[in-house]
Amino acid sequence: MDLSEIRDLDYSNIGSASTGVKVLLLGLLALVILIGGYFYIVKDKRETLAERERTESELKQEFSTKQEKAANLEAYKAQLAEMEEMLEVMLRQLPSRTEMPELLVDISQTALGAGIDNELFEPRAEIKRDFYAEQPINVRMVGTYHEFGNFVSSVASLSRVVILTMRDISLQPVEGTGRLRLEGVVTTYRYLDDTEGGAVTAGGGQ
Structure with a gap:
């Protein structure tokens, strides 16, 4: 081939x-x-x-x-x-239900003791969460920076652990006085006891 x-x-x-x-x-x-x-x-x-x-x-x-x-x-x-x-x-370590009324008085008196004028100190309805409760307070206070600083320091020194958070807060100078007006909502907290369903369980709920 x-x-x-x-x-x-x-x-x-x-x-x-x-x-x-x-x-x-x-x-x-x-x-x-x-x-x-x-x-x-x-x-x-x-x-x-x-x-x-x-x-x-x-x-x-x-x-x-x-x-x-x-x-x-x-x-x-x-x-x-x-x-x-x-x-x-x-x-x-947070205040209990029975301690909360006294604590609110202590906070108000602490502000006065720091030289702050309480124009408004009005606790609102309590808000219950899973294992703690929020206590909002409508406030209107007048004082200097130094007086507000003393107030915060004194609250931290109270016998019970006190947590304060501020929401919708305004801080404006009071004309002709050299002082400031603080106005808004301050919230403090307490724990829920067992009768209120406040025990901490798996998952962080009740």
Whole structure:
């Protein structure tokens, strides 16, 4: 067989070709079939296998993570219980329901003792939260920066832990006096006792 046989081959009458040409054509046909089989069958299977291997790896990682969390679950529970106990202790340092009326008087008297004029000191309705209660107070006070500083310092020195937060507060100079008028809402807090559903439980609720 030489190249002229292939070049002059009559493809409409391949049966008349020599044995060598027929063998060559059959070999080429087999090669085409093998390549086609790879792309349409083998390659697809390899991609499927690779995808399943990735899925298996992800599942193993997920299992390992969950197993680690399960192993640490008791430690997490113990840590949560310890945090709840600490929170309970901190809350118990706040005033109780029976102490709140006296505390409001103490705050008002502390302001007067610091030299502040209480033009308005009006407790509003109490707001109960999960395990504590807010006591908003409408205030209008007149004093100097120094007197307000003494007031805050004196409140911090009261026998009970007193937390004061201020909302919608304005501070304006009082013309011709060198003093300031503070007006807005001051909020203090107390803990809810067990009869009010104030026990701290898992999740921070009641």
